[in-house]
Amino acid sequence: MPLLMDADALNAFCATEFPQVGGDFTVESVSEDEVRIRMNIGPQHLRPGGTVSGPTMFSLADVTIYFAVLSQIGPKALTVTTNCSIDFMRKPQSGKDLVATGRLLKLGRALAVGDVLIRSEGSDAIVARASVTYSIPPKE
Amino acid sequence: MPLLMDADALNAFCATEFPQVGGDFTVESVSEDEVRIRMNIGPQHLRPGGTVSGPTMFSLADVTIYFAVLSQIGPKALTVTTNCSIDFMRKPQSGKDLVATGRLLKLGRALAVGDVLIRSEGSDAIVARASVTYSIPPKE
Amino acid sequence: MPLLMDADALNAFCATEFPQVGGDFTVESVSEDEVRIRMNIGPQHLRPGGTVSGPTMFSLADVTIYFAVLSQIGPKALTVTTNCSIDFMRKPQSGKDLVATGRLLKLGRALAVGDVLIRSEGSDAIVARASVTYSIPPKE
């Protein structure tokens, strides 16, 4: 199945639809098998001591699967998260961006399921792992 | 077991330790059985259309169990989230604060587990449900 | 909303539809707010040492929300589990049945979400906690 949105299209969609947080995320690459998203870490994402906050990592996992879904079904803003299970495994490296790689495991008519690994840029160690389910609006 | 931190102590701890987000949360009540936290919703928590974002609800669930743990073990900032599973079930009402009620199901030496229900203020309908596991640092 | 199946109807449905495992479960009570299911523990549910196995507790959590859904929508065998997140918190007491209490948090057109607490019979301590999502087949 050809992709309906590539990295440029996803970045443009994000900037338009989510002006408040759009600058936080950069789609680095997208293929049928994997999307790769960078989170541009700024002071608003940090906890005291300089570590990236849990909600920040949650938002990255959530966005990663959102983009994986949109790349295959096109820009449907009504697609909503119904479940996320996330494991936090290591402290992210301070002063580094986060990089997420996500893949879709199922893309059904009503539900899509994907999983995500999050690492600090330039490191192999996995900082967090998440699985995310999205509900897809019915076709009209 | 008597509580080691009451609502005032938790609110003061939050303001001191998490100055960036401390104003988002107000501990309304805390007992052995339940903590009740209000999230003071502002523009930074909203998605286009005025709905509260998923990461905002995640942060409320996470904080709720954090406060439930601290109320029983005292102010240990090194307590960290290891897992969260969250279900988003309904759209929050726009223009309303969120209210979370949380309870601890287990408080062990190494792990604490709690669950949380999130509602829009003044409504019975459940907006989200989460279970959260915290790792507790060993006693020195 | 009146219940479409009471405890007797659920027990009869279980015996007919799931002859292999139907005898494992007894619906003790069902109301709009809560279902209560006993799991009749036998040797086939135990691990060496006499503790109830994890898959056994999973099956109890799963069945509990299944019955909660059926009590409200009637006998739709095509209702299937899409997600379960389960926390194992304490060892069950050996030689005791398990008792699960479940409640529905959402009953939508396409998805139902509930949560479950599992205890050893006669004990207050929570052995396991689970949240379960079911997909409901569309009406014809």
Next chain:
Amino acid sequence: MPLLMDADALNAFCATEFPQVGGDFTVESVSEDEVRIRMNIGPQHLRPGGTVSGPTMFSLADVTIYFAVLSQIGPKALTVTTNCSIDFMRKPQSGKDLVATGRLLKLGRALAVGDVLIRSEGSDAIVARASVTYSIPPKE
């Protein structure tokens, strides 16, 4: 890090320690990066209609990460599951064994986290996905 248990050692351990269910599982391969487990499906694993039951898939996911942990830390029977989040995505093919591939994402002193994909033998389609956390007993 060299493996402390290979496929033969894991199969022998399983047969000895879990005589009731040991015959259900065959470790096909194990390396630092991945364990591969076959579940030998029999009538006791099926629901009416011939589909593999949810608790059966849960048990396969659980065992897969258990073996991944044991392969690296050796035969510690006290290692226990603390959390599992599982997504059921497709019906398994009837009359086929299940094959699980698992990997450890974290192996800490106290907790290990892994994830698992389950497929019907000979098929690429993912039937279920799970993440599993084990608690590791402290060294004496």
